[in-house]
Amino acid sequence: MLVPEITLTPQLEERFVLRFGDIISVFHSRLTPLQKFNRWLNVRTGRAPIVLGARSAIFVPAKTGIIVVDEEQDSSYKQSDMMPHYNGRDIAILRAKIEKIPVVLGSATPSVSTYYNAKIGKFRFFKIEKRVKETPLPKIYLADLNGRRTGIISEKLLAALEQKSQSLILVNRRGFAKNAVCLDCDSLIECPNCSVTLCYHKKNGQLKCHWCGYKQKVDMGCRKCGSSNLRFIGTGTERVETCIKEAFPDKIIERFDSDNTKKKGSYQKILNRLKDGEIDIIIGTQMLAKGHDYPGIMLSAILSYESLLAGADYLSSENAIQLALQVSGRAGRMSQGKSIIQTYNIHNPDFIDIIRHDYVSFCEKELIIRKRHLYPPFSHLIRMISINPKQAEGKKDMQYIASWLSDRNIEFLGPSECLISKIRNKFRSHLIIKTNNVKSSVRFLRNLVENKKFDSRIVMDVDAIDFF
Ligand SMILES: [Zn+2]
Ligand SMILES: [Zn+2]
Numbered sequence: 001m002l003v004p005e006i007t008l009t010p011q012l013e014e015r016f017v018l019r020f021g022d023i024i025s026v027f028h029s030r031l032t033p034l035q036k037f038n039r040w041l042n043v044r045t046g047r048a049p050i051v052l053g054a055r056s057a058i059f060v061p062a063k064t065g066i067i068v069v070d071e072e073q074d075s076s077y078k079q080s081d082m083m084p085h086y087n088g089r090d091i092a093i094l095r096a097k098i099e100k101i102p103v104v105l106g107s108a109t110p111s112v113s114t115y116y117n118a119k120i121g122k123f124r125f126f127k128i129e130k131r132v133k134e135t136p137l138p139k140i141y142l143a144d145l146n147g148r149r150t151g152i153i154s155e156k157l158l159a160a161l162e163q164k165s166q167s168l169i170l171v172n173r174r175g176f177a178k179n180a181v182c183l184d185c186d187s188l189i190e191c192p193n194c195s196v197t198l199c200y201h202k203k204n205g206q207l208k209c210h211w212c213g214y215k216q217k218v219d220m221g222c223r224k225c226g227s228s229n230l231r232f233i234g235t236g237t238e239r240v241e242t243c244i245k246e247a248f249p250d251k252i253i254e255r256f257d258s259d260n261t262k263k264k265g266s267y268q269k270i271l272n273r274l275k276d277g278e279i280d281i282i283i284g285t286q287m288l289a290k291g292h293d294y295p296g297i298m299l300s301a302i303l304s305y306e307s308l309l310a311g312a313d314y315l316s317s318e319n320a321i322q323l324a325l326q327v328s329g330r331a332g333r334m335s336q337g338k339s340i341i342q343t344y345n346i347h348n349p350d351f352i353d354i355i356r357h358d359y360v361s362f363c364e365k366e367l368i369i370r371k372r373h374l375y376p377p378f379s380h381l382i383r384m385i386s387i388n389p390k391q392a393e394g395k396k397d398m399q400y401i402a403s404w405l406s407d408r409n410i411e412f413l414g415p416s417e418c419l420i421s422k423i424r425n426k427f428r429s430h431l432i433i434k435t436n437n438v439k440s441s442v443r444f445l446r447n448l449v450e451n452k453k454f455d456s457r458i459v460m461d462v463d464a465i466d467f468f
Helices: 010-020 033-044 055-059 088-099 112-119 155-161 237-247 266-275 305-309 316-329 350-355 359-373 391-407 438-451
Strands: 024-027 050-053 067-070 103-106 139-144 166-170 179-182 199-201 206-208 215-217 230-233 253-256 281-284 297-302 338-343 380-388 412-423 426-435 457-462
Touching (some): 010 024, 010 050, 010 266, 024 033, 050 055, 112 359, 139 155, 139 350, 155 237, 155 297, 166 316, 179 199, 237 253, 237 281, 297 316, 305 316, 316 338, 316 350, 316 359, 338 350, 380 438, 391 412, 391 426, 426 438, 438 457
Parallel strands (some): 024 050, 067 103, 139 338, 166 281, 166 297, 253 281, 297 338
Antiparallel strands (some): 179 230, 380 426, 412 426
């Protein structure tokens, strides 16, 4: 059984052990080689016939009878940040096909591609009509943030937070962190190694890069003009925490994000306190939306729907609506809960589907758009990235690939600089190929990359979902 980010969902392991006893072996990338070996041995000898794990567990060499992929739409099944690029969900489908066993893709909000495959009969579709305990779905309300000059929390949300039961607030990590701007030269303080702005961490007075780990003291000031006249803008979890604490001095408020849960066991501690009702309001990133089940939470909120759309690629609407429905689902596991979505664009048509919990309607509309523009599931996307310490060389290599593709009448987008055009002092350009014949396209491209001596490192990501 595959689950996304197992280290974040210790509850799940507990449940499996409770139900099946000591025959579970858990696999994830943080195990030591010895741990891995021992667990593999337990699987091999039949002592632990149930493998529970994150994406890499799909490679466990064991005799399998069935594969279950929970939350199959989850982007953490895709390994995009290092080689090899693969999607654990897709490997599961392939492995099941090879081993002639069933594979179950589970989700309340399946990916649009999986929905399509079920719709056209490529997959069999089983719909669960009733909720566990038959609790009605939470009521979802919108809060209009437009025209607000100050404050990041609407009156509607403030009023709702007054309630006595527990609340959860989602703050998106990407594109929504707190940045520093120099008031003397008007520039954002950027990472010297990457083309991203540094994030401000109040706790230790540092500015940090979330891509390469670079950090500097705030006292260092602006590297461009030397001024120490900095202002901090944006909405990180820390700032939200401060705002909520000011509004509700008597409530116990806790933050749940990767900065706050880095220490071993600390995320478990926070989640246990949440379970025991020792936290009134929990504020966190996507980590919080994943598979946790806390019956005390009656209110969930999304600080800004637009921040969920940060990717600006063909998947951004899909990912945003999935996350919105997941977060709303965290509220009211025992009786009907309430969910508030704050937005700067109240006319976004997707809200009609969100408020009605009508995910299928969203998928149908999305499929029309995808078909028109030939996006997956109506094509495969292959992303080619050049990585080079010299920007001009990287661009030249991408240009070469582009004209090579043009000569063969292969459709592609780009080339252009990546959204994050520099990471760790290496420049990145990319182009995206749309193809209906993924096997032959990959063969062509691999031949090209292997035979032509490019100056840059060329990375090929088949069925890419990350376009940064
Ligand atoms: Zn400056
Ligand atoms: Zn950096």
